[in-house]
Amino acid sequence: MSDRTNILLVDDDVRNLDVLESILTSPDYRLYRARTADEALMTMIHNEFAVIILDIHMPDLNGLELAHLIKQRKKTQYVPIIFLTAYYQEDNDILQGYGVGAVDYLSKPVNPLILTSKVEVFVDLFRKTRALATMNREMEGEILQQMERLKASLAEKETLLKEIHHRVKNNLQIICSLISLQASKIGDQAQQSLFQDTCDRIRSMALVHEKLYQSKDLGRVELAEYTSQLMNDILRSNGTVAEKVQLRLELEPVLLPVDVAIPCGLILNELTTNALKHAFHDRPSGEISVQLRATPEEIVQVDFRDNGTGFPHHVDWRSPNTLGLQLVHMLTDQLHGKMDIQNGQGANYRLTFARLSGAREATQN
Secondary structure, eight states, rough: TTTTTEEEEEEEOOOOOHHHHHHOOOOOOOEEEESSHHHHHHHHHHOOEEEEEEEESSSSOOOOHHHHHHHHHTTTTTOOOEEESOTTTTTTHHHHHHHHHOOOOEEESSSHHHHHHHHHHHHHHHHHHHHHHHHHHHHHHHHHHHHHHHHHHHHHHHHHHHHHHHHHHHHHHHHHHHHHHTTOOOOOHHHHHHHHHHHHHHHHHHHHHHHHHHHHTTTTTEHHHHHHHHHHHHHHHHHHHHHTTEEEEOOOOEEEEEHHHHHHHHHHHHHEEEEHHHHHTTTOOOEEEEEEEEESSSEEEEEEEEOOSSOOOOTTTOOOOOOOHHHHHHHHTTTOOOEEEEEEEEEEEEEEESOOHHHHHHHHH
16 A cells, blocks of 8 residues: 555564564554664665654664664654663663654553554654645645746736837827927917927827836836936927037936826926026027935935026916916926925026825825
């Protein structure tokens, strides 16, 4: 029977082995006999045992020394050992036996009922331990399979999400191209400028999706990299107006959720286009600088400065009448942020907001 449990009997006296075997003979057990320490060790190399019944007093290597060797081997260190002795009164032997790892101690002649009951306990423990080990292996296999399925599912979803970002970016570019085509048919310069502003806003949103498509992190945008590309794209799209403007960027790496990065990019777009339109009239050159940093308290700070004519004093920043500045107000509120404006040698804008703001913050609360 393949489910029989192995028990090792070790005694130098054949008669003692016969007695043990007669007591423990059962269809559930496979009994192995050994008369010396060498025989016992050789038997344990090829078999796994639920319990070892070991006589203490044997020639050559005694039971205590053999038990010490058994406990030193990794394969057998946890096999329970029941010591047998005809000299139960020797307390020193008993203490030594427990010291080398014995789990029990019986005296000769052996009481059959006591021996049988003790062996049954260790056999039951052995079988349950093996069953538990088998269950653990099966569970580990199932967990590994489930992890592989989850990895495959995640990779599939990442591919799909990248494709969505790619298509959103392409669709936004198509919309921008259609608007530009329509604008080219309008002779009024002011109307064309409005169409150009709309295209710039669309491009700032498309750039977020382009960055997400290119990134390994499909939920967050690296704001420093995004800001650098956005500012340069805006200047290039404004042609001769922007040729005399020098751009200075001091940007620290800041990762933002996509629902925070988009309004932040739109604010930068509005401030930049507004500066290019109004800040450098009748000036041979100008400068726009953007600084970006995040505090340890997870507050993001964006400083936008130009050295132009400054913010008009007659315009109330809190109640602007231009679409661009109204958008800046609305987007700042969307970020649950704050916009401070100072006039000096040009206009200075400071936008501050929590790294997790807007829709993401509302979801968490």
